Amino acid sequence: MQVDGSLGMTAGIGEMLLQSHDGSIHVLPALPSAWSSGKVTGLRARGGFTVDISWKSGQPVEVVVRATRDGRMVLRGAPTGRVEQDGAPVPFDSPTRGVTVVEAVAGRTYRFSLGE
Numbered sequence: 001m002q003v004d005g006s007l008g009m010t011a012g013i014g015e016m017l018l019q020s021h022d023g024s025i026h027v028l029p030a031l032p033s034a035w036s037s038g039k040v041t042g043l044r045a046r047g048g049f050t051v052d053i054s055w056k057s058g059q060p061v062e063v064v065v066r067a068t069r070d071g072r073m074v075l076r077g078a079p080t081g082r083v084e085q086d087g088a089p090v091p092f093d094s095p096t097r098g099v100t101v102v103e104a105v106a107g108r109t110y111r112f113s114l115g116e
Contacts, residue, residue: 017053020045024074024099027053027060049073049104063112067104075100081114 048069
């Protein structure tokens, strides 16, 4: 077994679940149909964010983001029925369908859910 293949496969799986190379955090951008339901924790996104994702029927039902820096957090593909910071509702902007913007504070945890 070669290290390049092993690490490359792991990186590829991570990219199927989370991408953050364009200044936003894109949730489940290339989810395989065989993975219709699941959960992943601890994915690191560029800009100082750690992301957990739960999904059913190929759609995210909850996204939890832990911020390590202050600043604008842009999520694509996350559920937007409710956004909470450490358990309390916070204001958010949704400039276009499927995009959610929150002003993140370092050390805080943000939960994006369907609001159920």
